[in-house]
Every structure is written in C-alpha cells, then in structure tokens.
Amino acid sequence: MRPTTELSGVGPALAVHLERIGVTQVADLLFHLPLRYEDRTQVRPVGGLQHGEKAVFEGEILTAAVVYRGRRMLIASLADGTGQITLRFFNFTRFQQKALVRGVRLRCFGEVRRGRGGLEIAHPEYRVVSEDTGDETEDHLTPVYPTTEGLQQGRLRRLIGLALDELEQAESPELLPAALTGGMEFPSLRQALLFVHRPPPGTDTGELQQCRHPAQQRLAFEELLAHHLSLRQLRDSVRVEQALPLQVGGKLQRRFIGALPFSLTSAQKRSLGEIGDDLSRADPMMRLLQGDVGSGKTVVAAGAALCAADAGLQTAIMAPTELLAEQHLATFRAWFEPLGIEVVWLSGRLRAAERRAALDAIAGGAAVVIGTHALFQEGVAFDRLALVVIDEQHRFGVHQRLALREKGALGDHVPHQLVMTATPIPRTLAQTAYADLDVSVIDEKPPGRQPVETVALPDSRRADIVQRVARALRDGRQAYWVCPLIEESDVLEAQAAEDTASLLAEALPDFRVALVHGRVKPDRRDRVMQAFKSGEVDLLVATTVIEVGVDVPNASLMIIENAERMGLAQLHQLRGRVGRGTDSSSCVLLYKPPLNRTARQRLGVLRETDDGFRVAEKDLELRGAGELLGTRQTGLIEMKVADLVRDAHLIPGVQRAAQQLQQEDSAVVPRLIRRWIGEAGALYGKV
Ligand code: ADP
Ligand code: MG
Numbered sequence: 001m002r003p004t005t006e007l008s009g010v011g012p013a014l015a016v017h018l019e020r021i022g023v024t025q026v027a028d029l030l031f032h033l034p035l036r037y038e039d040r041t042q043v044r045p046v047g048g049l050q051h052g053e054k055a056v057f058e059g060e061i062l063t064a065a066v067v068y069r070g071r072r073m074l075i076a077s078l079a080d081g082t083g084q085i086t087l088r089f090f091n092f093t094r095f096q097q098k099a100l101v102r103g104v105r106l107r108c109f110g111e112v113r114r115g116r117g118g119l120e121i122a123h124p125e126y127r128v129v130s131e132d133t134g135d136e137t138e139d140h141l142t143p144v145y146p147t148t149e150g151l152q153q154g155r156l157r158r159l160i161g162l163a164l165d166e167l168e169q170a171e172s173p174e175l176l177p178a179a180l181t182g183g184m185e186f187p188s189l190r191q192a193l194l195f196v197h198r199p200p201p202g203t204d205t206g207e208l209q210q211c212r213h214p215a216q217q218r219l220a221f222e223e224l225l226a227h228h229l230s231l232r233q234l235r236d237s238v239r240v241e242q243a244l245p246l247q248v249g250g251k252l253q254r255r256f257i258g259a260l261p262f263s264l265t266s267a268q269k270r271s272l273g274e275i276g277d278d279l280s281r282a283d284p285m286m287r288l289l290q291g292d293v294g295s296g297k298t299v300v301a302a303g304a305a306l307c308a309a310d311a312g313l314q315t316a317i318m319a320p321t322e323l324l325a326e327q328h329l330a331t332f333r334a335w336f337e338p339l340g341i342e343v344v345w346l347s348g349r350l351r352a353a354e355r356r357a358a359l360d361a362i363a364g365g366a367a368v369v370i371g372t373h374a375l376f377q378e379g380v381a382f383d384r385l386a387l388v389v390i391d392e393q394h395r396f397g398v399h400q401r402l403a404l405r406e407k408g409a410l411g412d413h414v415p416h417q418l419v420m421t422a423t424p425i426p427r428t429l430a431q432t433a434y435a436d437l438d439v440s441v442i443d444e445k446p447p448g449r450q451p452v453e454t455v456a457l458p459d460s461r462r463a464d465i466v467q468r469v470a471r472a473l474r475d476g477r478q479a480y481w482v483c484p485l486i487e488e489s490d491v492l493e494a495q496a497a498e499d500t501a502s503l504l505a506e507a508l509p510d511f512r513v514a515l516v517h518g519r520v521k522p523d524r525r526d527r528v529m530q531a532f533k534s535g536e537v538d539l540l541v542a543t544t545v546i547e548v549g550v551d552v553p554n555a556s557l558m559i560i561e562n563a564e565r566m567g568l569a570q571l572h573q574l575r576g577r578v579g580r581g582t583d584s585s586s587c588v589l590l591y592k593p594p595l596n597r598t599a600r601q602r603l604g605v606l607r608e609t610d611d612g613f614r615v616a617e618k619d620l621e622l623r624g625a626g627e628l629l630g631t632r633q634t635g636l637i638e639m640k641v642a643d644l645v646r647d648a649h650l651i652p653g654v655q656r657a658a659q660q661l662q663q664e665d666s667a668v669v670p671r672l673i674r675r676w677i678g679e680a681g682a683l684y685g686k687v
Helices: 012-020 026-030 094-099 153-169 178-184 189-197 205-209 214-239 251-259 266-279 297-310 322-339 352-363 398-407 427-433 459-474 490-507 522-533 568-575 597-608 612-623 625-629 648-664 668-677 680-686
Strands: 036-038 054-068 072-079 084-089 105-111 113-115 118-122 125-129 142-144 286-291 314-318 343-346 368-371 385-390 416-421 438-442 453-458 478-482 513-516 539-542 555-560 586-591
Touching: 026 153, 036 205, 054 084, 105 118, 142 153, 153 189, 178 214, 178 648, 189 214, 214 648, 214 668, 251 297, 251 322, 266 286, 266 297, 266 416, 266 438, 286 297, 297 314, 297 322, 297 385, 297 416, 314 322, 322 343, 322 368, 322 522, 343 352, 352 368, 453 459, 453 597, 459 478, 459 490, 459 555, 459 586, 490 513, 490 539, 513 522, 522 539, 555 568, 568 597, 568 612, 586 597, 597 612, 648 668
Parallel strands: 084 118, 286 416, 286 438, 314 368, 314 385, 343 368, 385 416, 453 586, 478 539, 478 555, 513 539, 555 586
Antiparallel strands: 036 142, 054 072, 054 105, 072 084, 105 125, 113 118
C-alpha cells in the first residue's frame, strides 16, 4: 500500500481532493475509471466532421474579427482544404485576439455543431502549430474521469497516468486466481486496466461507451464479485449466530391451512416449504419473500408464524405504516383467534394503559405481536421471540433491517427473519442486490383474478371518466381517484386533492366521497380507510399515500391523474389496489398532453401487461438499475463499471466465483472488497 502522497506532485492539499473521490492509495487511481472517452488520436478533415461529434482538426485561419452580435465575440474562420469551420469565442483575452489572425495554423479540439452558416465550434481547445509540427497526436483515446471541484481533469489524468506507468512495471495486481477466471476469455487485470484507461486508436467507442468491451466486462465482473462478497460477508456474520430451530407442519399450522376458504397456490406452497426448511435449522433464516401486489404473501407469513406458535414461541410482524399494520392485525385476528392464538397490537399511538397491557402481554409470551417500528423501541421485551416478519421491505434499508434483528435478540439466540416485498425485482437482480438474503418468489396470482384492464386517456376526457365512475358506483362497486403527486409541496398537493374531492362530490351527489392525503392526521386517515374498506365510502379520493398494501377487494376502478409524472413501479403499485377481487377491474391513466417519449413508453407498458415482473423489467430498461433499487434501499453503493441490468449475464459466474473464493482463497476477499468498495465496504459489516 502506497499513499498517493508518494507520487511526485501530490501534496496534502491535493491528497484531500483525491480522498473526496475515494482515492487514498496509488492503486486506487487505477480503479478510478473513465466516464467516457474523447478521440484525439487522429486529425480529422474538416469536410468530414459531423454535427455533435467531438474531434481534433487542423487548419489555417482565413479571417478573424471581433464582432458585435448582441454581445462581443471573436469569430475566426478556419479551413484545411477539405472544408471550412467557424470558431467562436465569447470570452477572449487581448492576447488571444492578437494570436488568432489570418495565416496562423491551429490544431483544435471540441464539439462541432452545424449552425445556420455551416459548421462551427464554440470555445475549442486549441494550440498554434506550424506546418512541420508533424502528426503528433495522442496515441490512445483520451479518458474523461469523474472528478470533484478543485481537481482538474488534466491533473487527475496525469496522476492516473503515473499510476499506469507504474502498473506496467510493477508486479501483477491480479487478485483473482487463474482457476477462477480461466474459462471466461477475459484479459488479465493489468491488460484490462491499461485498456480502459488508454484504449488504442480505432477502438470501437460505441462498445466502450456501453461498457461491453471484454476489458470492461473483466472489471465489471470483479466489481460485482466484490459487492457480492461484501453482502455475503454480512450474511455470514449473521449466520454465526444461532436461532431456535422450529418444527414445520405442526398442529396449528395444519388446522390453519385446513380452515382457509381457499387453497394455497403452488407458488405459495413452494415459498412456505422453503421457509419451513429454513426455520427447521438452527441457522437464522434470512429470507426475502417477493411477490407482486395481491399475490398473497400474508397467508405465507401466517403459515410461518404458526411454526413458531406450534413451538410455543413468539412472532413479531412489523409493517411500515399504522394502516398496513392494522390491516394485518385484522387479518391475523380473523385467522388466529379461532385457533386460540393471542394476537397483540402495539403501535406508537397507544394510550399509556393500553401500552402497558400490550407490553405485559408481549413479555408474557403472546404468540403474535403486530405493529409498526414501535415494536422495536426501548422497553419492548419479548419473552421468546423466534421469528420476525417485516412487510414491505422496500421501505426499510438493509441497515435498519439488521438493527431490528439485534433488538430482537433473545439470549444466545437471534430470531429468524422473513422480509416481504412487493417490489418485483427480476430474479438475477435480486440475487445480487439482496445477496445477504435467500429469495422466495410468489410468481403466480390466486386463481380467478382478472387482469386489470388499463387505458391511457388525455385529461380532456375527464367528464367521460366521471360518468364511468358514476356507473361503477351505481353497480355497487367502489373506486379510487388518485390525485397528482406534487413533490415540491405537500401543502399544494393536499390543496389540489381537496379541490378534486369537492368537485367530484359535486359531480356525484348520490355517492359518498371521502378524502385522504399526506396531511390528514393518521387517526383520521385510518378511519377513512376503514370506512372505505367496510363499504361506507364509495369513492376514495387520495394522493399516493394509498400506494402500499391496502386490500379492498370490492374496489374495481381506479383513476390516476397526471399519470405521466409517475414512475412505472409506482403506477403498478397503485394499480395493484384494484383487481383484488374476482370481478374484472380497470384502471384509467389520465395524462396531460403532450406526452414525451418515455412517458408514452411507460404508459404503454402498463396498458400491455399487469405482470409486475414484466413491468419491473421494462422499468429497468427505461431507467437503469440504480434508480429502481436506490442506494439506500439495497445497501448497494453506486458501482464504477458494473451495471446490474446490463451485466446480469455475469451474475451466475459471480456467484460461483464468490463461493469458490470464500472456500479456497478467503484471504483475497477483504482485499477485493477494499479495492472496489473502499471504506464504504465496512458499512455493510458495521451494523
Ligand atoms: P399481498 O401479496 O399483496 O400482500 P395479500 O396477502 O394481501 O397480498 O393477499 C391479497 C388477497 O388475496 C387477500 O384478500 C387474500 O386473502 C387473498 N388470497 C391470498 N392467497 C389466496 C389464494 N391462494 N386463493 C385465493 N385468495 C387468496
Ligand atoms: Mg401485503
């Protein structure tokens, strides 16, 4: 390890700047990878330059003058025998003005545009050359690096150049044993690094830009491997702890499944089987149960809870909002009380006496405890907690999830953990993004569900839509009207929702219209939701607060306003509120024209499919993985070369390699993590 300050020209001030981009060691410079490239390897004939391209060209100044066109500017015309181009400078020194005169030869670099008067370029980089300067051009494509204020591109490029010069001499930086990368037709790490920092002239820049070159794939592979290992390490740190092994298929569980008014889908059975296998071990379960909205995750969680109940142990079920927690409370009470199982409610809103009673019941060993994150606050002491179920995982980060595990620790044992999410992440992605979790997928809906018919209409059709709502309500159905999201201000958002609600109430005088939005107090919001659930409200006007998990099977129509402003995943989640019964349902996406291209594509995807996995895949295509997962949501930090979606084909190899490394070369693991994730890698393990 050599700190950057050992490089010539790097003092303490520069070292601070470098640290800001994650570079503290000379070797880190090698892994600071270009964002893009510029081609300065050849001097191009001016006549062949295209609009929008960045290029080097050379020619002689024909005319140069300072003119006034709304503002003062220096304009020069440059020709090389194949064509002519106008150079424009809005800021220029007197020195420049003197130097740029007729007959002077310039070599320029910059982005060429086609203006009204032909080719032109604003503020090119340039230098004066003479006819006999010869053809000294760059001998490789010029990398452009991500940098930070105060650290100039040229300076960074020079430092990385120094590190690369050393790399050519030094011993191989390879960490991966040859046996691991053998069959993969990858270049060596040294070759790959030299290539990506200094691609030879003529390299296909399209391939480079898309990171599909074998050298980049080699690096992406190693980066994915580092991330994967880091999450596995986290998981292993949990695995060294012990959990209480639970019996599967006990009396309560069998009675529960026998008494359900429906039979489990095969996907539910399979998931419950996988969970049962985990629970029967002394290793703590860490499993993600993934299933589209309405796929029936709750009953699977209930089945798991009964494994604990059958053993006389406790389950805690946590939901991200009061509303969802209450919904679970109602469901579990209906299911479990006939079996004689005590279900306790703990929310932050309980009165002191109620809270006292709940805490006593929890300490006394009540089988099932349901609540919000209040479950894990100070003063909550479980008697024999064996299983923690966390619903709608995407609301909680990796770190929070782990913190909960700690809180739930019981003597020498930690509880098993089941997290549930409706965010449908394609399987390969889930295996990397949640490498610390095993994944079960419910990829099948309960039978009899009709697909939600989805249409997109311009908001000029509003009056027709209101009539459509009226018809549905007259038929005894219920409907949602979702008001636009106003990110800048929840006050404005609430205001808009209130206006909409009163307009709709006026237009639909025979029906009961109610409103919920983010500024409605939680108590009141829950009362309105309950009224909607029990059918006392016909039309629920809401902002996107209803996004997650609400289950009202009689609601079969949803109108979403300003759908063009929402993301695909969010629209799909919203739409999942309808189509939960056996009647056919529909969803109307109202938009404000004109639609831009991505908005049109997004709405098109929703019209075509209501399969959450297809929607997620399309979403990824349209947005890129980082956005869908979010750094905080997955604990994945932004990657340098790899992209979970683009490089998904590498993942099976990454998984194999991770296993092999951990078994045969475990000393390499921390070095790989340090190299690619740096100090942030420690974050994974810290919690
Ligand atoms: P989610 O996966 O979105 O949490 P829920 O667990 O709320 O879905 O289930 C949605 C609805 O489907 C509930 O009303 C539930 O009772 C019902 N359900 C679950 N499994 C089945 C099944 N196998 N057959 C019929 N209905 C089911
Ligand atoms: Mg749910």
